[in-house]
Amino acid sequence: MAYHNAFAALADPTRRAVFERLRGGPVSVGEIAAGLPVSRPAVSQHLKALREAGLVRHEVDGTRRLYEVDPKGLGDLRGWLDRFWSDSLAAFKAEVERPQHKSSSRRPSSTRKAPR
Numbered sequence: 001m002a003y004h005n006a007f008a009a010l011a012d013p014t015r016r017a018v019f020e021r022l023r024g025g026p027v028s029v030g031e032i033a034a035g036l037p038v039s040r041p042a043v044s045q046h047l048k049a050l051r052e053a054g055l056v057r058h059e060v061d062g063t064r065r066l067y068e069v070d071p072k073g074l075g076d077l078r079g080w081l082d083r084f085w086s087d088s089l090a091a092f093k094a095e096v097e098r099p100q101h102k103s104s105s106r107r108p109s110s111t112r113k114a115p116r
Helices: 002-009 013-020 030-031 038-053 069-095
Strands: 058-060 064-069
Touching: 002 013, 002 038, 002 069, 013 038, 030 038, 030 064, 038 058, 064 069
Parallel strands: none
Antiparallel strands: 058 064
């Protein structure tokens, strides 16, 4: 999965709402559409875009399809995002471990004497 396809798919607010409804496990289009301000056919189109981006998969259960988050696609996206987290943590570690310049001529403001 190309992560840019996932971001493009999740850029639409309705599509993000559809995707978020899949967090609890497999659900049907009707269950996803309940409470959304779009029709079932519109939800199906959003699911198709999410499926093509590698974020959603489905299985057939009798006469209906159950949709769920595709762990592989989500893992690929997370892997890409984790690179930024790793870089940020490394930069933070380097900053924390950097030797500090101490100046003996300056006292912390809480220990300075007030001018007379």
